[in-house]
Amino acid sequence: MKLESTSEHINQNLLNIQYAVRGPIxxxxxxxxxxxxxxxxxxxxxxxxANIGDCHALGQAPFTFIRQVQALVACPQLLSSPDIPDDVKARARELLADCTKGSVGAYSPSQGLLVVRRRAAQYLSTRDGVPAYPEQIYLGSGASDLIKAVLSLFGGDLDGKPSAVMIPIPQYPVFSGTLSELGIQQAHYYLDEAQGWAMVADELERSWTEASKSSAVRALVVINPGNPTGQVLTRENMEEIIKFAHRRRLFLLADEVYQENIVSKPFLSFKKVMHEMGAPYSSMELASFITASKGWAAECGARAGLVEIPRLTETARRAFEATRAVAQCPNLLGQCALDCVMKPPAPGELSHERFAHELATVRRTLCERTATAYQKLNAIPTFSCNPIDASMFAFPRFSVPARAAVAARAHGMTPDEFYCLHLLEETGVCVVPGSGFGQAEGTLHFRTTILHPREEFSYMMDQIANFHVRFLKEYEDERSEG
Ligand SMILES: Cc1ncc(COP(=O)(O)O)c(C=O)c1O
Structure with a gap:
């Protein structure tokens, strides 16, 4: 087959995938x-x-407990080492006992090791005060893998209409990218920046009504805590969202991967809120995602995550398990890392003191950086940034002179792409234009990671502030956002 005809015959959906966090900038x-x-x-x-939420790439030290457990399961000869604490050895033995022939070199069941799913069920039931069951938990090679698997349940036409899934704008592009790949339509609903990126019930209704004219809307994605927006939804807001999803018979995908990255508010899972709302909401369908890539562990390279699907019809479960079986099983060393995240060393255990010290450092960094980012970004002319309740990012709004917007268009770019490219070329700071996540018409944003070491972070903030003033001067004119 000639190359030309290959490009005509490939899946055209793949040509529509955009993933700005690894994009041209x-x-x-x-x-x-x-x-x-x-x-x-x-x-x-x-x-x-500052383009990607990868803490280890920004210098976060690994948690000793996780890496020791991984070392032992990968190389069981180390189980006799006098340098490794006994609680680490006990954990590694327990994991190996659940592996086929005691080896992480063997496939696990496609749902993941039972020992890890049991531990996850324990974590979830303690978190929510609602029972969780290992049979309803699926491990995956990162949350992205599981998000794709769950979204794939909604592919194809329904009642002669193409399927659509509601996603927030701004959103993390794993959703838009995967929906493009699967050929599922996106129904956008806008988060309200003026209300701290809240989800507004009227806007959900507007988006659903609009999309329903030409497609069958089948699911609703919520990212809480938000990425790139960093907000934590209030219980009242979550209740409104649940009622909306119930009224419109939507499957709820709750991306809750930043639940351990919250600075100031308590985390409430959608599962817990649904449960506490009682019938009929407590029996709604739901998939909730967690990953080892975020939270305190931030083990992005482990490629490990889980989805809890507490209620799924029998047919849907069979379909879901079939797609998981085709993928064989998640990475075994990743599953072991996730096990440590689900149950880190407890007080009184040998590894606890060290773990607690490492955890305190990570938590302190998050609190410091969120506060500094908020303060420094809001001090830049034309910038405004909502308080950062959680996650690892700031998503400030800014404006540029009208002449800069014209220059951007002349270069075939959006004004935020133009701005971010200039920022990179002049300062070396690499952030992601807001258009990569979606943003309300006529507004400009960028997303920056905030978890760099203190001096580097301070240097980056100064570079952005100084660049912005130069940029305004260079294109000085009437101010414009679009
Ligand atoms: C909101 C959100 N969901 C899902 C993911 C995917 O994470 P992973 O595939 O590394 O588990 C990310 C990664 O940044 C994210 O920010």
Missing amino acids: VARAAQIEKELEKGVKKPFDRVVR
């Missing part, structure tokens, strides 16, 4: 790094990557 950042290595002169000496 990030590719340019990589080129600039190479140029710096070759000695090309720039007005800066390094690229500061």
Whole structure:
């Protein structure tokens, strides 16, 4: 087959995938790094990557307990080492006992190791005060893997109409990208920036009504805590959302991966709120996602996550389990990392003191950076940033002079892409334009990761502030946002 006909015959859905957190600006950042290595002169000496929520890439040290357990399960000879605490050894033995022939080199059941799912059920029931069951928990190679598996339940036409799934704007592009890949329509609903990125019931209704004219809307995605927006929904807001989903008979996908990255408010899961609302809401269908990539562990490279699906009809469960079986099983070392996240060392256990110390460092960093980012970004002319309740990002809004917007269009870019590219070229700071997540018409944003080491973070904030003032001057004119 000739190359030309191959491109005609490939799945056209794949051509629609966009994933800005690894998009063209990030590719340019990589080129600039190479140029710096070759000695090309720039007005800066390094690229500061703030495009992706990858704490270890920003210098977070790994948790000793997790890595020791992984080391032992990968290399059981180390079980006799006198340097490894006994509670680590006990955990590794327990995990290995559930692996086929005691080896992480063997496939596990496609749903994941039972020992890990039991531990996850314990974590979830303690968190919510609502029973959780290992049979309703599926492990995956990261939350992305599981999000795709759950979304794939909603592919195809229904009653002669194409399927649609409601997603927030702004959103994390795993949703838009996966829906594009699966050929499922996106029904956008806008978060209300003026109300701290709340989900407004009227807007949900508007989006549903609009999308229902041409498609069968089958599910609603909620990201709480939000990415890129960093908000934590109130209970009242969650109740409104649940009522809306119930009224419109929508399956609720609750992306709750930042639940351990909250600074100031308590975390409430959708499962708990549904349960406490009682009938008929307590029997609604729901999938809730957790990942080892976020939270305190932030083990992105482990590619480990879970989804709890407390209620699913028998046919849907069979279909879901079939897609999981085709994927064989999640990464075994990742499953072991997730096990440690679900049950870290408890007080009184040998590894606890060290764990508690490591945890305190991570929590302190998150609290400090969220406060500093909020303060520093709001001090930049034309910037406004909502309080950051959670997650690892700031998503400030800003405006640029009308002449900059014209220049952007002349270069075939949106004004935020133009701005972020200039920021990168002039300062080495790599952030993601708001258009990569979606944003209300006529507004401009970018998303920056905030978990860099203190000095680096401070340097980055100064670079952004100074650049912005220069940029305003360069394109000085009447201010415009679009
Ligand atoms: C909101 C949200 N959901 C899901 C994911 C996917 O995480 P992973 O596939 O690494 O578990 C991410 C990653 O950044 C995210 O921010």
